Structures are given as C-alpha cells and as structure tokens.
Amino acid sequence: MERAGSGGEPATTVGGSGVIRLDAELGIVSLGEAAGRLIGISPEALLGRRIDEIVDLANLGRLMHSGISFSNQVIVAGTRRLACDYVPIVEDDRIVGGVLTLLGALPEETSAPPDDLTELLRSAGAFMDLDYHGIIILDRSGTVVMVNQSFAEVLDTTPQTMIGKHVHQAYHNSQPSRMPHVMESGKPEISTHYMNGKEVYASRFPLVRGGKVIGCVGKILFKDVREITLLANRLQSGPEGKTPARAVAGKGSLFTYDINSIVGQSTRIAELKETILRVAPKNSNILLRGESGTGKELFAHALHAASTRRYAPFVKVNCAAIPEHLLESELFGYAEGAFTGARKGGQVGKFELAHTGTIFLDEIGDMPLAMQAKLLRILQERELVPLGSTTPKVIDVRVVAATNSNLEQLVREGRFREDLYYRLNVVALTIPSLRERMEDVFAIAKSFVAQFNVDFGLQIQGLDGAAWEIIRHYHWPGNIRELRNVIESAFNVTSGPLIRREDLPLQLTRLSPPSQSPPECPSGQDLDGYLRSCLGRKNIGEIMDDLERLLIEKALELCGGNKLQAAQLLGISRPGLYKKLQKQAPADGIPS
Numbered sequence: 406m407e408r409a410g411s412g413g414e415p416a417t418t419v420g421g422s423g424v425i426r427l428d429a430e431l432g433i434v435s436l437g438e439a440a441g442r443l444i445g446i447s448p449e450a451l452l453g454r455r456i457d458e459i460v461d462l463a464n465l466g467r468l469m470h471s472g473i474s475f476s477n478q479v480i481v482a483g484t485r486r487l488a489c490d491y492v493p494i495v496e497d498d499r500i501v502g503g504v505l506t507l508l509g510a511l512p513e514e515t516s517a518p519p520d521d522l523t524e525l526l527r528s529a530g531a532f533m534d535l536d537y538h539g540i541i542i543l544d545r546s547g548t549v550v551m552v553n554q555s556f557a558e559v560l561d562t563t564p565q566t567m568i569g570k571h572v573h574q575a576y577h578n579s580q581p582s583r584m585p586h587v588m589e590s591g592k593p594e595i596s597t598h599y600m601n602g603k604e605v606y607a608s609r610f611p612l613v614r615g616g617k618v619i620g621c622v623g624k625i626l627f628k629d630v631r632e633i634t635l636l637a638n639r640l641q642s643g644p645e646g647k648t649p650a651r652a653v654a655g656k657g658s659l660f661t662y663d664i665n666s667i668v669g670q671s672t673r674i675a676e677l678k679e680t681i682l683r684v685a686p687k688n689s690n691i692l693l694r695g696e697s698g699t700g701k702e703l704f705a706h707a708l709h710a711a712s713t714r715r716y717a718p719f720v721k722v723n724c725a726a727i728p729e730h731l732l733e734s735e736l737f738g739y740a741e742g743a744f745t746g747a748r749k750g751g752q753v754g755k756f757e758l759a760h761t762g763t764i765f766l767d768e769i770g771d772m773p774l775a776m777q778a779k780l781l782r783i784l785q786e787r788e789l790v791p792l793g794s795t796t797p798k799v800i801d802v803r804v805v806a807a808t809n810s811n812l813e814q815l816v817r818e819g820r821f822r823e824d825l826y827y828r829l830n831v832v833a834l835t836i837p838s839l840r841e842r843m844e845d846v847f848a849i850a851k852s853f854v855a856q857f858n859v860d861f862g863l864q865i866q867g868l869d870g871a872a873w874e875i876i877r878h879y880h881w882p883g884n885i886r887e888l889r890n891v892i893e894s895a896f897n898v899t900s901g902p903l904i905r906r907e908d909l910p911l912q913l914t915r916l917s918p919p920s921q922s923p924p925e926c927p928s929g930q931d932l933d934g935y936l937r938s939c940l941g942r943k944n945i946g947e948i949m950d951d952l953e954r955l956l957i958e959k960a961l962e963l964c965g966g967n968k969l970q971a972a973q974l975l976g977i978s979r980p981g982l983y984k985k986l987q988k989q990a991p992a993d994g995i996p997s
C-alpha cells in the first residue's frame with residue numbers, strides 16, 4: 406500500500422493508490438482508484454465532496470482541521486471500517502490541505518447487541534419514526550443502536566450519523582447524556598437537559614431483562630421546555646407561583662439570544678462556544694475580554710441562556726455610562742427618604758432586579774474605586790444593604806463582567822482593585838477581533854443581510870464581488886458592530902438585488918480605490934478588445950471557456966482561495982466548481 410510522505414508534493418492521482426488529497430476545508434481535490442474502491446464510491450462521484458460528508462471521521466476531523474497528523478486510525482465509510490494515516494500539507498505556515506492515506510479495510514466488528522435487545526429493537530423499529538417525540542436506544546455499552554429522525558433533528562444531524570457511536574460522541578453542542586448513569590443506577594429519570602442550544606425535557610428508562618440492565622431508552626418529551634409553559638398557560642392551570650412558567654411569561658425574563666445567535670465557524674469561536682456550554686451551568690463569575698464590538702454582550706446573553714438561571718432576569722449595567730454619584734443607587738437601590746429627591750417607596754437596585762439571574766457588568770474597568778470596594782463586599786457576602794436602609798438583602802446573582810481595557814495594567818496603576826480582579830477573573834474568555842477571524846466575515850455578513858431583509862422588507866441576495874473585496878480587505882476597527890452598521894447603511898441606499906461597492910460607506914471605499922477596468926482578460930486587453938480579437942480566431946466554445954476560467958480565477962482570488970465561498974459567489978455547488986477546475990487543468994491536476 407502506498408503511503409504519503411510528510412514532505413514535498415504527495416502523489417495524488419496514482420491510479421491504484423488509496424491516497425486522497427484534501428484541501429484546507431477537507432474537500433477532496435484528487436484521489437486514487439483504490440481509495441474509491443475502499444470507500445465503495447467511484448472516484449468521479451467523490452471528487453469535490455467533503456470527506457467528512459462521506460466517511461465518519463469522528464474526532465479525527467478536528468485533528469485534520471488543525472493540521473495534526475496521525476497514523477493507523479479508524480474511520481468508517483458506511484459499514485466499512487478503514488485504517489488510515491493523515492499528513493497535513495503546510496505552505497508558508499498555512500495549512501492548505503492534507504493527504505489521507507487509506508491503508509485498508511478492517512474486519513467487521515462483531516459486537517452485535519445482545520439478543521434481548523435485538524428483539525426489542527425489532528418490535529420498536531416500526532413505530533420509532535412515526536413518533537413525534539425524539540427516541541433513542543442505547544445498548545449496555547452506551548452505543549446508539551437506534552434513534553429516530555425526530556431525536557436526530559434536535560441535534561441537527563441524522564440517525565445514520567449517530568448510530569454505532571457511543572452516546573457521548575453522538576451528541577454535540579450538548580450536555581453529556583445521563584443515559585449511561587441511568588444504566589448504572591437502574592433508576593429511571595425525568596429532567597431537563599441542554600441539547601444543541603435548547604433546553605429539552607426528557608425521560609430515560611433502563612431496559613431490564615431477567616434482572617439485568619441490557620440498555621436504555623431516552624425520550625424527548627418536549628423539545629423546548631418553554632412549550633410546557635405555553636401548554637400550562639393554555640390549560641390555564643399554570644400556578645401563579647415561582648415556577649419557570651411565570652418567569653417565561655413574565656416581562657423581561659425571556660432570553661432573546663442563545664449560543665446559536667453567535668455566528669461563526671472559526672476554530673476560536675467554535676472553542677469559545679464549547680467553553681461557554683461547559684462553564685454556563687456552573688456558578689463561577691466570568692470575565693469577558695475583547696475589543697469593542699466583538700460580541701461580549703452577545704456572549705454574556707448566551708452564557709445566561711445556557712445556564713440554569715435562564716428563566717430568571719438578565720440585567721445589564723454599563724458601568725461607564727452611569728455617573729459616579731448615581732452608580733451606587735443604580736446598582737444597590739435605595740430606601741424611601743434615603744436622600745433629597747429620592748423616589749417615594751425607594752428604588753430597587755440592579756443587583757436585586759437580577760436576583761436568581763445574571764448581572765452583566767459591562768465596561769467594568771471604568772468602575773470607580775469606591776464602588777469596586779462595595780461590589781467586592783457583595784460578591785463575598787452575597788448580601789447588600791440599599792442606601793438609607795439598615796436591612797440587608799440576600800442576593801443570589803451570577804456576575805458576568807466585560808471589559809476592553811487592560812485590567813492588569815489598571816491593577817498596576819492602582820486604578821482597579823487586585824482582589825476584585827481575582828474575584829471576577831475566575832473564568833476569563835477572550836473574544837477575538839474580527840480581523841483575527843476573517844473566515845467568519847462571510848457568514849456574519851450573510852446573517853446581517855438576512856436580518857435586514859426582514860427589517861427592511863427587502864430581498865437583497867448578498868454582496869457583489871467588488872463589495873466583497875472591500876469587506877474582505879477592510880481592517881474592521883469597530884469589529885462586528887461596525888460590520889452590522891455597514892450592512893445596515895448599505896440597505897438604506899442599495900437598489901438591489903446585490904449590494905454594490907458604491908452602496909458601502911465612504912470610510913470603507915476610500916481606503917481602496919475602485920478597479921478601473923473590467924475583469925482582466927487572458928490577453929491583458931479590455932473585454933471589448935479581447936472579444937474583438939477572438940472573433941474569427943476562436944470559436945464560441947473556446948471564448949466561453951476563457952471567460953469561465955477568468956470568472957473562476959476572480960472568484961477564487963476574491964475569496965482568498967476558499968473554494969466553498971468562491972462556489973457560492975459563482976452561484977454553483979462546490980463539486981460543480983471542482984469539475985470546472987478539473988476540466989480547465991487536465992494536464993496539471995487540480996489547482997489547490
């Protein structure tokens with residue numbers, strides 16, 4: 406079996422090899438016949454598709470994205486288990502792709518589910534997919550042996566992707582499954598569970614035969630716990646008490662954003678989202694750091710929505726916007742007659758408003774020192790005394806603070822209390838600037854276009870090539886907030902269907918002069934001259950091929966070589982783009 410070397414250009418089109426060459430997004434650039442044979446799909450049908458759409462890479466996909474090599478690992482193509490090696494291709498310190506070598510098929514696994522379970526599955530199968538509720542069945546080892554469409558949809562995946570995986574690998578963006586625990590304890594459970602950005606209400610039952618636990622059934626009873634509230638309200642049986650029901654219906658207590666509101670697929674954002682889901686259920690204070698407009702407030706909302714406090718209030722305080730002399734009464738409230746001009750009946754402070762929920766202290770670096778001391782006391786003692794009152798109030802809040810200042814520097818300069826710094830900095834999350842994750846700019850801009858289409862009642866399809874070029878090359882000092890403003894401003898002037906360069910604000914376009922000429926022609930002449938010189942010398946098919954190549958080159962250039970984005974810009978599928986690239990470069994192989 407041929408093996409890819411770690412240096413130089415790997416062999417990519419050798420007829421009999423099991424070598425698959427991938428681009429940076431795991432798209433198949435070329436492959437040998439044996440690779441197709443091992444996977445069980447013809448090489449032509451595989452070209453241009455993403456390898457992770459065809460085979461189950463499990464955790465290896467992440468290693469490949471990060472440019473980490475591995476050897477003798479197992480991937481699954483349909484029912485086949487294939488051993489493979491992977492070597493990344495790095496150019497100028499950039500991962501531009503990699504070589505996956507399929508070493509051969511492994512013998513089939515013989516871990517058939519126990520007989521009792523097989524029998525049960527046979528009878529369960531018929532109704533599983535008819536059931537509105539999501540159902541999943543595990544065998545005793547925790548492997549998913551059956552799952553219906555409805556369940557898989559909650560995880561934005563398919564039953565095929567989940568079956569055969571251990572339940573902890575089959576879930577993503579979710580709390581770890583409780584089902585292995587239920588099999589251990591043998592006791593059924595019913596509770597809420599956080600799955601893929603939503604809180605579901607689920608039951609789990611151990612399957613017992615002959616006194617032995619042989620598996621577990623999980624059932625999603627409500628795909629969003631808020632449905633329970635709605636149902637309860639509809640039946641007018643919702644208690645008027647302190648249940649989540651009241652909180653959901655109550656003004657200001659529903660969360661508007663959750664983890665899914667954070668657009669972006671870059672590695673750093675994906676890692677941050679994972680961290681948020683991990684830390685949200687705990688009660689530790691969180692410090693969000695990042696430049697202005699990077700999304701700190703959005704992340705704070707997502708944290709709250711993913712926490713157990715999600716139906717209690719989320720209260721924001723901008724520490725820089727409130728005058729120093731008012732900050733104390735704003736935060737901690739005051740009693741009637743506390744000072745001249747105090748409201749009758751006093752005022753409830755933000756901390757009390759946030760009781761049982763989350764308080765978001767934005768621009769914490771601007772909090773005056775005197776207030777820092779008071780805040781520290783509240784965080785330590787978990788109670789406060791409103792101004793002019795003598796009665797302490799117990800406060801249960803989670804503090805999420807945010808700053809774009811250098812807090813360490815402020816501590817050194819004596820402008821921020823060190824003890825408070827350590828109290829708040831229990832978990833620190835740094836949100837990257839937009840410049841540091843330009844791979845997200847396309848998706849974020851698209852999400853704003855979709856949002857403003859609704860707000861403006863328009864049907865703008867996106868941005869044209871020249872506008873994209875400006876967006877991609879701008880340095881975005883105001884980060885995502887600035888991008889949002891730019892798209893909104895364009896919506897005010899565009900005549901559609903695409904936002905053009907001229908629709909963008911001056912601060913962007915003046916930094917990059919307009920390109921004077923139409924797309925360069927292969928001959929270097931202008932389009933009209935080029936067409937004139939072609940007529941009579943080339944046939945229409947050849948001229949069309951030239952123009953097609955030109956457009957593809959331009960699209961790839963505008964998208965920094967990203968083929969998925971280039972295909973979208975050209976309005977074709979990614980496999981379609983690969984086919985065109987292959988057609989144009991039969992002798993040289995496919996440009997990567």
Ligand SMILES: Nc1ncnc2c1ncn2[C@@H]1O[C@H](COP(=O)(O)OP(=O)(O)OP(=O)(O)O)[C@@H](O)[C@H]1O
Nearest residue numbers: 666667668669696697698699700701702703885886
């Ligand atoms: N990843 C993202 N996906 C979509 N929209 C985003 C994302 N990040 C931020 N936004 C949007 O960008 C705007 C600015 O975000 P946000 O107010 O959360 O930034 P911030 O870091 O808190 O800013 P500041 O430090 O100035 O308070 C908001 O409209 C927010 O919804």
